[in-house]
Amino acid sequence: MQKASLFTPVLIVGCIIILVSFAVRASFGVFQIPIAEEFGWLRSEFSLAIAIQNLAWGIGQPIFGAIAEKIGDRKAIVLGALTYAIGLVLSSVAVSPESHQALEVLVGFGVAGTGFGVILAVVGRASSDDNRSMSLAIATAAGSAGQVVGAPMAEWLLTMMSWQMVFVTFAAMILACLAFLPLMRAPAATKKELEESMGVILKRAFKDPSYTLIFLGFFSCGYQLAFVTAHFPAMIAEFCGPITPGGSLHAMGVTTTSALGALAISIIGLFNIAGTLLAGWAGKRYSKKYLLAWIYTGRTIIAALFIMFPITPMSVLIFSAAMGSLWLATVPLTSGLIAHLYGLRYMGTLYGIVFFSHQLGSFLGVWLGGRMYDITGDYTAVWWVGVAVGAFSAIVHLPVKENRDPTPAAA
Numbered sequence: 001m002q003k004a005s006l007f008t009p010v011l012i013v014g015c016i017i018i019l020v021s022f023a024v025r026a027s028f029g030v031f032q033i034p035i036a037e038e039f040g041w042l043r044s045e046f047s048l049a050i051a052i053q054n055l056a057w058g059i060g061q062p063i064f065g066a067i068a069e070k071i072g073d074r075k076a077i078v079l080g081a082l083t084y085a086i087g088l089v090l091s092s093v094a095v096s097p098e099s100h101q102a103l104e105v106l107v108g109f110g111v112a113g114t115g116f117g118v119i120l121a122v123v124g125r126a127s128s129d130d131n132r133s134m135s136l137a138i139a140t141a142a143g144s145a146g147q148v149v150g151a152p153m154a155e156w157l158l159t160m161m162s163w164q165m166v167f168v169t170f171a172a173m174i175l176a177c178l179a180f181l182p183l184m185r186a187p188a189a190t191k192k193e194l195e196e197s198m199g200v201i202l203k204r205a206f207k208d209p210s211y212t213l214i215f216l217g218f219f220s221c222g223y224q225l226a227f228v229t230a231h232f233p234a235m236i237a238e239f240c241g242p243i244t245p246g247g248s249l250h251a252m253g254v255t256t257t258s259a260l261g262a263l264a265i266s267i268i269g270l271f272n273i274a275g276t277l278l279a280g281w282a283g284k285r286y287s288k289k290y291l292l293a294w295i296y297t298g299r300t301i302i303a304a305l306f307i308m309f310p311i312t313p314m315s316v317l318i319f320s321a322a323m324g325s326l327w328l329a330t331v332p333l334t335s336g337l338i339a340h341l342y343g344l345r346y347m348g349t350l351y352g353i354v355f356f357s358h359q360l361g362s363f364l365g366v367w368l369g370g371r372m373y374d375i376t377g378d379y380t381a382v383w384w385v386g387v388a389v390g391a392f393s394a395i396v397h398l399p400v401k402e403n404r405d406p407t408p409a410a411a
Contacts, residue, residue: 010126011135013184014119015142017077017177021084021114022146024170026269027154028053029233030262034163035100043234045097047370049104050230051363054222056108058359061117064109065348069198073122074181080113081178085171092167114174116140117355120335121348122184130284132339136332137280144276144328147269151233155262201346210341210400211350214334215357217292217396220389221330222361224299227386228268228323231369233261235379241312260313264320271324279329288337289400295326295333296394300387302326307383337402361389 028050035046068076087106094100112118120136127135157166205211237258254260282291306319338354339347365386372382 006127006131006134006138008126008135009183010185011123011138013180014123014139015145016180017081017114018116018119018139019142019146020173020177021111022143023150023153024084024088024146024174025111025115026147026150026229026265027170029230029265030151030154030158031163031166032230032234033237033258034158038163039095039097041097042370042374044367044370044374046100047230047366047373049097049101050226051365051367051370052101053104053108053111054226054359054362054366056105057111057115058108058222058356058362060109060112061115061355061359062349062352064113065117065121065346065350065352066198068118068121068348069346073118074184076113076118077181077184078178080110080115080118081174082110084110084114084174086110088167088171088174092164110174112352114177116143116331116335117348117352120331120351121344124335124339124347125344133284133332133336134277134280136336137276137283140280140328140331141273141276143331144269144272144324147229147272147327148266150269151262151265155259198346198349201342201350205342205350205353208341210402211338211354213396213400214337215354217296217393218330218334218354218358219361220296220299220386220393222358222363223365223389224303224361224386225327225365226362227365227369227382229265230366231373231379232264233258236261236264236311236316239311239378240316241310243313257313260316264316267317267320268324268327271321272327272329275325275327275329276332280332283333283336287402288333288340289397289402292330292333292337293394293397295329296390296397298326299323300390300394303383303390304387307380307387337400340402 032043032046035041036043064076064080067079083106087103087108087110091100091103091107094103116139120139123135123139124132154166157169161169237256237260240257240260243254243257243260254263279291279295302319302322306315309315334354335347335351338350342350365382368385369379369382373379
């Protein structure tokens with residue numbers, strides 16, 4: 001029997017869409033200082049806009065997952081891309097914190113329609129059993145590739161145009177992805193999957209303590225990732241020690257701590273490509289719950305060590321590489337665990353609900369980061385909260401029962 005191909009058209013197109021979607025999303029931290037300085041906003045005001053974007057992303061994820069499962073994946077992606085682009089264009093003309101915050105709801109819903117929930121579900125269905133874990137990892141790694149290019153691209157575009165025009169440019173990039181959509185055709189659900197309604201599967205999941213533990217454990221992932229994406233560039237720009245003239249960073253063209261902040265986000269994304277692919281490889285061979293526990297433990301240790309010592313260009317680079325290797329490694333393992341426990345038919349909706357916990361953490365991490373900065377003038381307290389919730393997630397995954405119940409729940 002011929003072995004199924006890993007790189008299917010569905011996987012390739014899914015990677016393109018996620019790459020562009022996440023390149024734009026990962027760049028928002030670069031706009032913290034330019035927008036705040038232009039309008040005289042407090043740090044917490046733009047932070048709240050990004051936090052609302054993350055919360056809307058979380059709310060929209062199960063909605064777009066359900067839309068994809070009811071009317072089709074491609075229609076859901078088109079709706080998400082249009083929403084994303086409209087949100088970016090309207091945000092470019094917003095001049096008050098309140099209007100910007102309101103419009104980030106559209107951006108967040110757009111990310112939901114072009115992000116992990118919809119794309120991973122269709123990639124999972126289009127993959128063979130042998131390739132599924134690695135396919136999910138590759139699609140997730142595409143998000144990291146977007147992060148590699150997103151922040152530096154935004155920094156580069158800001159040298160040539162206003163932040164408003166950068167937003168419009170990003171909107172055009174999102175819409176351009178739709179040209180590849182005709183190639184994205186996933187196989188239909190099996191007869192057995194069609195026999196179980198969404199209500200039956202949701203009831204089974206909600207009654208399962210393991211699903212609740214997965215939901216709770218994903219919270220810290222969102223908190224840590226969103227805080228770092230939104231605030232780390234500004235944190236480095238303001239609190240990092242000086243870059244040594246004539247050093248290796250100068251030779252790379254990184255002469256300011258602001259540029260170092262954009263580079264840090266890029267390094268996180270670069271190292272996460274390898275980390276996510278490794279997680280996909282390991283997820284096929286080892287217990288997913290234990291892998292998740294180890295990843296959260298590693299994040300906790302790395303974050304604690306970083307904040308305990310003075311922030312220098314070298315510590316920023318080491319932290320970015322170490323944290324990057326664990327950055328999105330949780331995504332293929334979490335989505336793969338959900339697919340293993342509850343099947344592929346409603347994976348988008350089930351993952352979307354769990355992802356809402358991730359985005360609750362994202363909202364808190366971004367908003368609390370800006371709020372605590374305005375109160376205390378630094379990010380130390382909110383950073384330690386991230387360390388604590390990371391340790392919580394490491395512990396909460398241990399009781400998850402990884403064996404799938406073969407008996408369908410009663411309708």
